[in-house]
Amino acid sequence: MTLDQQSSAVPVAAPAGAVGGQVVVIAVTWNSAAVLPGFLASLAEGMDGVDDWRVVVADNASADDTVAVLHELAPDAQVVQTGRNAGYAAGINAALAACDRATTRAVLISNPDVRMRPGCARTLVEALDTPQPDGSRTGIAVPVLLEEDGSVFPSLRREASVATAFGEAVLGNRRAGRFPRWGEMITDPAAYTRPTRADWAGGALMVMSQSCLDACGPWDESFFLYSEETEYCLRARDRGYVTCLAPAAAAVHLGGDSRVSPRLFTLLTLNRVRLYRLRHGAAATTAFRAAVLLRELSRAALGREASRAAARALLSSRRLAEKPGP
Structure with missing residues (x-):
């Protein structure tokens, strides 16, 4: 067809x-x-x-x-x-x-x-x-x-x-x-x-x-x-x-929209950390979260709005703890 x-x-x-x-x-x-x-x-x-x-x-x-x-x-x-x-x-x-x-x-x-x-x-x-x-x-x-x-x-x-x-x-x-x-x-x-x-x-x-x-x-x-x-x-x-x-x-x-949408890119980034936390201990998760945050902060410094939004969310323990949703 x-x-x-x-x-x-x-x-x-x-x-x-x-x-x-x-x-x-x-x-x-x-x-x-x-x-x-x-x-x-x-x-x-x-x-x-x-x-x-x-x-x-x-x-x-x-x-x-x-x-x-x-x-x-x-x-x-x-x-x-x-x-x-x-x-x-x-x-x-x-x-x-x-x-x-x-x-x-x-x-x-x-x-x-x-x-x-x-x-x-x-x-x-x-x-x-x-x-x-x-x-x-x-x-x-x-x-x-x-x-x-x-x-x-x-x-x-x-x-x-x-x-x-x-x-x-x-x-x-x-x-x-x-x-x-x-x-x-x-x-x-x-x-x-x-x-x-x-x-x-x-x-x-x-x-x-x-x-x-x-x-x-x-x-x-x-x-x-x-x-x-x-x-x-x-x-x-x-x-x-x-x-x-x-x-x-x-x-x-x-x-997909994750390339251009700060909201969806933030969800993608947070879920990476949530999944890592599901499979690893607290110390390793803290190190992983820091590394992901470093990546997004460096890209936010270059003016990438999606990375700026993701970095803000990574800095918030509340955002990481809340249930993902639309």
């Missing part, structure tokens, strides 16, 4: 292929009417080779025409209305609750501003359950994420540490990413041309095996937005299910 075929209904099944068992496509929407047509139009090619798939959309009380667009362009999709702006993790949990676990082989979770390349889903599903040298197996498979200009976005990540936080404060994310000890972002271009294991990956598009979902349980709804995919990937790794890149799978991500 192409963009000029958006008036056609989106099918719930693609032509028969090599991948068996149902794959559930989950999207969480909130005022997503502008990006939904392109997402829905890309599904047929993106799911090519998957013989049984269905779409479940969790809508977080959109105030625009999101639900109307879904009913018009994807009448066979199941729409779960949460009734509130519940957050990304809560939306995923609501959609998962609507799935029949007994017939589901894998779950594909995608932002509505993602456009899958042909055969993307099949490649990701086939990558699941690949055994790892340490006895773990692939529970989460991710594609190569492309920018709108076709360039590769470095979406693979190492687990955050005090060292990586200080490295990024001094060198910047991408420069620090060249050094495994000092950077969280994996920037080596070769890593995106081969099956690469990562501690976690950006959550714009990921496929999870049903056994991984069973082992890990619901997503953590305390992260309203940002770091929820990080927490889930790390939790999965703790249970023997690792995150791996499938280099033959690709998708275009149109981007």
Whole structure:
């Protein structure tokens, strides 16, 4: 299906292929009417080779025409209305609750501003359950994420540490990413041309095996937005299910507001510290918070408004303690 075929209904099944068992496509929407047509139009090619798939959309009380667009362009999709702006993790949990676990082989979770390349889903599903040298197996498979200009976005990540936080404060994310000890972002271009294991990956598009979902349980709804995919990937790794890149799978991500919105960037920054605190002791968390604060203060000094807002929030114990929300 192409963009000029958006008036056609989106099918719930693609032509028969090599991948068996149902794959559930989950999207969480909130005022997503502008990006939904392109997402829905890309599904047929993106799911090519998957013989049984269905779409479940969790809508977080959109105030625009999101639900109307879904009913018009994807009448066979199941729409779960949460009734509130519940957050990304809560939306995923609501959609998962609507799935029949007994017939589901894998779950594909995608932002509505993602456009899958042909055969993307099949490649990701086939990558699941690949055994790892340490006895773990692939529970989460991710594609190569492309920018709108076709360039590769470095979406693979190492687990955050005090060292990586200080490295990024001094060198910047991408420069620090060249050094495994000092950077969280994996920037080596070769890593995106081969099956690469990562501690976690950006959550714009990921496929999870049903056994991984069973082992890990619901997503953590305390992260309203940002770091929820990080927490889930790390939790999965703790249970023997690792995150791996499938280099033959690709998708275009149109981007997010965290780049320009001080409010969203602040939430992203605070949630990084909250997640670190969840997995580490008080002393290490204090050092990590100081390193993140150093980074944002240095960028605020250069006039970056989003960093100025994030630094103010990091200096406030009250902001760190309060529950994330819209």
